Amino acid sequence: MLKIRDDIYREEGQLNMLPKKKRTKLVEYKIKKCFNALRDNLFSSEEEFIGYVNSMKDPKDAELFLDLCEFYSTFKELKGYPYIKLIAIISIIDKLNARKVKFKPFKDWVLSKEGGNYIKEYLSKVSVNDEVKKFKEVFKKLREKHGEIFGSQRSVIKFFENYCSVNDQVKLIRAFKFKRTAVVERYSQNYTWCPSDVRSIEDLQKKYRNQYKVEKRYMPECYDWRYCWVEGRTCNSSKCRLIENHHYRKEILGKIVSFIYQMRNDFIHGAKIPPIIKRPQEVDTLTIAGKIGDEYGIINLSIEDIQEIFERGFKKYFDKLSTEPLIK
Template identity: 30%
Template sequence: MTTEDIRDDIFPNLQDTLLWRRNEEIKKYLEETQKCLERFFSSLANLIEYVNGFDRPEDVELLIEICRFYNIVKNFAQHPFLKFIMMISIFERLSCDKYLSFHDWLVVRQNRETLENKISEIVDYDSLIAVLNTWYKDYINVYGLKRNLLVFFKDNLTENEKIKLIRSFHVRRTKYIERAGYVLLKKAGRTHREYRSIEEYSNMESQPLDEKLLPYCYDWKNCYIEDGKCCPDVICRLKDNEEALDKEFNRIIGIIYDYRSMFVHRARSPPFNGNNLDFIIDVYDGRPIIIHLNLSELQEMLENPLKKHFDRLHTSSVTS
């Protein structure tokens, strides 16, 4: 498949001018897209075959626009945190087809009947606030960026990717026992009683206590720590408990969204850790926080859901 095989229905407003030729510009767009997604498309021909399989040209245009932005992220944002925040804006766009402000949502015609039914309940200030809160909750369920971001990541990250993201945020200073997993000792028959606290466990088992910033999900009864790091390959309570995984994942997405909002709306970023680009140290919600962001792992973790999103559009358009 060659560049002559590129579909001709994308970017219809892009026409030949004295400065550029339409076909050359579209080829350039696709070359940038292939470079962005080279993990998935080894050649331009592979990408052309892929984009030609979409039914809607708008989906191809969105893929190209997203990848052009992502190339800027990869090539010009040097710090993993900046890359991460910029990539969040990509997923915000993908997670909601069309954004409406709360005001615009209130005045659109299709909501008129629903809103009119509630107006009769407004008899004083308190009832006004109650109705507004109800409307805002309904609005957030559809257009809330935080909620849509959470749904997008839940739908597109694997269990291991979610756990890896959770473990990247060390935000709770807590006591732990090195190289000792209470649940493992119980299974091995080396612990013969239930302990009410980690202090009691430490005293009775003659295990020294350490203290360190650990992920929110750390549980001294169900986690194994070595060299100050949790070891999910040994044991991980999140792998056995979907409810616990959802709770901790929701919490981390909330932190990510807060950082995104601080960066976008308040021009605030966490202090960079000198020349070490793999982690940042900051204060979040009045407490110290360490965020580990390995660049290669981060890009892989975020490129996969990007590709999955368009695969679903591609598959549905082919099979419909």
């Protein structure tokens, strides 16, 4: 069996305070727990998992990877509680942002050299003669830049944008059905056998009443009756706008992830849980009645799907780590 690297957990206050033999056993236990959390989706053997940890150039990255895996495994092992598992996943993604960006309060950042550079830049670009209006505009831009650099919500959105595959992004977007609209099944103007001589879905229903059924449903934000092929409750179009248009997918994904992050905030800061529709046979299905902006709808996604999306992105994050050391 491949041995785990011996340069991790060496700092004071960590496992190095224990006798070497006991420390080794605890690290081995941690390795097993972490491997078991990811074995189904990412690693075929414990030796492969250890090899992956050993391949990380910075021991701090290896420690971060193992610590977050252990945290994740604790929640993954729970039976049920899909909402709690989702919040745990968002917390892990949030933590990853701290690897490269050490948080600074807005006041400290503005007074720093970096903040000063942005002040100079914005002062030179804001063409307003009124000093008060100019100050407000620069202040607004500084707030936005601070949020862009240090904002937790933005970092979570970036994780899903940068480390999740297109298929996983589309799967996530399609699970959020907040658009109540008229839907037609088995129809798409992407296919030549479907009639295209209609201007609206009402026109389609009128002209081809016996061929197409139209009804009101909750659908994903991206649904367009003209092009989206729907069967039952599922969008199955191979010519999906989400897949073909990167900018559109990014826009919709940002809305969805922002909503998920707000769920996390409501849970942590407001002690709130959205209405969860439970079915006895679906212990780990996350079926939630939620709201995006002024629109209510349904989120229906198994926690297994969410976990797989996260796990693939999580590993890709560590695959792409730069050689720069952690900020201390």
